[in-house]
Amino acid sequence: MNDKRPGLEPLTCPVLLPAKDTVLLGHGSGGRLTAELVRKLFLPAFHNPALARLDDQAVISLDGLRLAFTTDSFVVQPLFFPGGDIGSLAVHGTVNDLAMGGAQPLCLSAAFILEEGLPLATLERVVRSMQEAAAAVGVEIVTGDTKVVEKGSGDGLFINTTGLGVVPAGVELSADRARPGDRVLLSGSLGEHGIAVLARREGLEFDCPIESDSAPLHTLVAAMLSVSRAIRCLRDPTRGGLATALNEIAAQSRVGIRIEEAAIPVREEVQGACELLGLDPLYVANEGKLVAIVAPEVAEPLLAALRAHPLGARAQLIGAVTDGRPGEVVLRTRLGTSRLVDMLSGDQLPRIC
Amino acid sequence: MKFIDEYRDPRLAHALVARITRRVTRPWVLMEICGGQTHTLMRYGIDSLLPPQIELVHGPGCPVCVTPLEIVDKAIRLASLPEVTFVSYGDMLRVPGSETDLFHVKAAGGDVRVVYSPMDALRLARAQPERQVVFFAIGFETTAPANARAAWQARREGLKNFSLLVSHVLVPPAIRLLLGSPVNRVQGFIAPGHVCTVMGYREYEALSRDFRVPIVVGGFEPLDLLEAIAMLVEQLEQGRAETENQYVRSVTCEGNRPAQQIMEEVFEVCDRQWRGLGWIPGSGLRLRPELAAFDAERIFGLADTGVEEPPECQSAQVLQGLKKPLDCPAFGNRCTPENPLGAPMVSAEGACAAYYQYRRPAAGR
Numbered sequence: 001m002n003d004k005r006p007g008l009e010p011l012t013c014p015v016l017l018p019a020k021d022t023v024l025l026g027h028g029s030g031g032r033l034t035a036e037l038v039r040k041l042f043l044p045a046f047h048n049p050a051l052a053r054l055d056d057q058a059v060i061s062l063d064g065l066r067l068a069f070t071t072d073s074f075v076v077q078p079l080f081f082p083g084g085d086i087g088s089l090a091v092h093g094t095v096n097d098l099a100m101g102g103a104q105p106l107c108l109s110a111a112f113i114l115e116e117g118l119p120l121a122t123l124e125r126v127v128r129s130m131q132e133a134a135a136a137v138g139v140e141i142v143t144g145d146t147k148v149v150e151k152g153s154g155d156g157l158f159i160n161t162t163g164l165g166v167v168p169a170g171v172e173l174s175a176d177r178a179r180p181g182d183r184v185l186l187s188g189s190l191g192e193h194g195i196a197v198l199a200r201r202e203g204l205e206f207d208c209p210i211e212s213d214s215a216p217l218h219t220l221v222a223a224m225l226s227v228s229r230a231i232r233c234l235r236d237p238t239r240g241g242l243a244t245a246l247n248e249i250a251a252q253s254r255v256g257i258r259i260e261e262a263a264i265p266v267r268e269e270v271q272g273a274c275e276l277l278g279l280d281p282l283y284v285a286n287e288g289k290l291v292a293i294v295a296p297e298v299a300e301p302l303l304a305a306l307r308a309h310p311l312g313a314r315a316q317l318i319g320a321v322t323d324g325r326p327g328e329v330v331l332r333t334r335l336g337t338s339r340l341v342d343m344l345s346g347d348q349l350p351r352i353c
Numbered sequence: 354m355k356f357i358d359e360y361r362d363p364r365l366a367h368a369l370v371a372r373i374t375r376r377v378t379r380p381w382v383l384m385e386i387c388g389g390q391t392h393t394l395m396r397y398g399i400d401s402l403l404p405p406q407i408e409l410v411h412g413p414g415c416p417v418c419v420t421p422l423e424i425v426d427k428a429i430r431l432a433s434l435p436e437v438t439f440v441s442y443g444d445m446l447r448v449p450g451s452e453t454d455l456f457h458v459k460a461a462g463g464d465v466r467v468v469y470s471p472m473d474a475l476r477l478a479r480a481q482p483e484r485q486v487v488f489f490a491i492g493f494e495t496t497a498p499a500n501a502r503a504a505w506q507a508r509r510e511g512l513k514n515f516s517l518l519v520s521h522v523l524v525p526p527a528i529r530l531l532l533g534s535p536v537n538r539v540q541g542f543i544a545p546g547h548v549c550t551v552m553g554y555r556e557y558e559a560l561s562r563d564f565r566v567p568i569v570v571g572g573f574e575p576l577d578l579l580e581a582i583a584m585l586v587e588q589l590e591q592g593r594a595e596t597e598n599q600y601v602r603s604v605t606c607e608g609n610r611p612a613q614q615i616m617e618e619v620f621e622v623c624d625r626q627w628r629g630l631g632w633i634p635g636s637g638l639r640l641r642p643e644l645a646a647f648d649a650e651r652i653f654g655l656a657d658t659g660v661e662e663p664p665e666c667q668s669a670q671v672l673q674g675l676k677k678p679l680d681c682p683a684f685g686n687r688c689t690p691e692n693p694l695g696a697p698m699v700s701a702e703g704a705c706a707a708y709y710q711y712r713r714p715a716a717g718r
Contacts, residue, residue: 022460032691268354275357335366335575337398339711345690
């Protein structure tokens with residue numbers, strides 16, 4: 001570093017952490033620690049072109065058919081929360097990962113890791129909820145697996161679902177396709193899932209209970225694709241929230257993204273909870289929202305298509321792709337100033353005061 | 354949203370900026386004490402709205418940042434004990450001690466819990482009488498009353514498995530230290546609104562008098578801070594040095610008496626080491642001798658190790674407002690939230706972390 005100020009001694013670190021030789025909870029936050037783990041450990045080991053795209057799903061061509069393939073594990077606590085449960089979430093999450101590739105979901109697998117001592121009634125309730133969610137989507141759970149671990153080796157119940165879908169001809173969605181001038185659409189208000197789960201887990205009570213937005217987005221995506229194929233990329237901003245999803249797109253497309261604070265919808269209950277806890281709704285998880293990068297000329301018709309669908313009624317045009325610094329997401333505040341919207345290192349931690 | 358949007362109104366904000374611009378005739382260096390205020394300034398880019406004569410420097414009011422290394426090491430030792438459930442506010446988990454942090458202790462099997470209130474720690478103690486529950490009682494005068502209340506309640510219930518690792522700090526002695534320093538640059542202070550909600554602002558009037566320095570008790574929303582800056586600029590331009598209250602919707606001159614009473618009942622003033630600032634006389638709170646049964650340091654026999662911050666750590670200069678985070682050669686390259694070299698990069702309230710999150714060099718502004 002060239003430092004022009006005299007008398008400024010180079011910083012020798014008094015408090016450097018030891019080499020990160022263990023897995024921390026932050027490695028599962030979806031933030032920078034997760035990205036580092038993927039980049040440094042998984043990608044080099046499994047290296048292949050389908051994986052390298054780092055989309056929510058891999059697209060594999062087979063005899064002229066393009067299959068979307070994805071997997072996701074669900075470790076949510078509590079198992080039941082306002083607006084959903086681990087079962088419906090396990091269906092919606094994987095269906096949405098397929099839908100973000102523009103795929104029509106075909107079928108799912110379900111694998112259960114059960115902790116010794118879990119009441120069978122709990123499992124039954126979760127399974128029923130999964131079946132109802134799958135039926136509502138119109139997919140079947142066609143294969144599965146069950147493992148049981150000793151008491152203390154799990155947290156009641158973990159579920160993994162894998163999904164298979166078909167990508168229609170001419171649909172080409174990927175996080176590396178954003179171009180300067182493209183528009184950013186958001187299908188609805190932020191943060192409801194994350195706050196609903198947090199509130200239930202921590203026993204926080206609000207005047208208006210906040211429900212998770214957990215929902216399958218494949219029909220919303222189909223409605224968009226029926227209007228235009230000039231959609232570059234879709235993402236469901238789950239853990240890490242909208243901020244993380246946009247950072248990933250900006251990094252993979254090597255573009256800048258600029259969003260408008262005033263255009264981003266946040267329900268009042270969620271805003272209130274975030275104010276109280278010192279959290280930023282931009283980083284809170286959603287399970288029934290999507291963010292779309294679309295060509296500028298189709299932004300208006302696509303916004304109209306989103307708003308015509310019950311899951312996109314509060315959709316907004318929130319910003320644009322720019323030729324700013326590659327990988328950088330900038331927010332224009334209500335005051336007209338600009339600030340970075342960075343990826344977080346790990347989970348958001350509530351502030352002390 | 355009611356009681357939020359009013360204080361972020363762009364039209365009113367720009368009117369306050371115009372008022373500041375009209376009044377200012379020469380350079381002034383102002384300091385906000387509280388990390389929450391630093392966070393608001395960065396999050397809304399308020400410094401970029403101000404006329405160039407106003408320089409904002411950031412004070413030592415981040416409780417996580419100033420908790421001394423010695424105490425962090427003690428917390429890590431306690432949390433590593435098999436019989437201990439260690440309970441903390443979330444921010445403290447990432448703070449590096451001499452060798453590790455609480456997140457790593459947790460990953461290695463330590464029973465570390467995050468709570469939102471010390472009362473949750475009491476609940477844990479009642480629910481698991483076979484375990485020792487230790488609460489990490491840190492923070493300024495804002496968190497002290499609730500933490501005092503937890504100790505008070507534990508004594509009333511006769512809990513035998515609850516204790517506190519106390520490292521409370523007080524704001525006015527730190528301002529006194531900054532003002533007494535021969536290298537002080539700060540000409541006006543925004544006093545921390547939530548601390549003053551508890552304590553009132555009599556102590557700040559004494560500071561204004563003793564050092565002829567204007568102080569404005571300020572809130573935490575953009576309009577609060579802009580109005581506080583306007584009030585400071587007006588005092589400075591008029592040659593006044595008084596303590597004024599901008600945050601009238603929360604702060605009274607005498608503060609919250611019941612909160613002060615429970616603090617006085619449970620804690621006594623002591624000298625305290627601040628990370629980055631060193632020992633400051635009368636700047637801390639510790640448990641009174643009659644509550645020694647709840648003092649984790651005594652119960653677990655934690656001796657002082659005398660570990661010191663090496664003097665070259667630049668966080669000291671950041672916390673005193675002598676340097677800004679961007680002046681540090683390590684900022685953003687060798688020092689990041691993933692690999693913090695110092696505490697101000699750790700906490701969301703730390704000045705370096707606020708700059709890193711909202712304002713890296715050449716950010717598209």
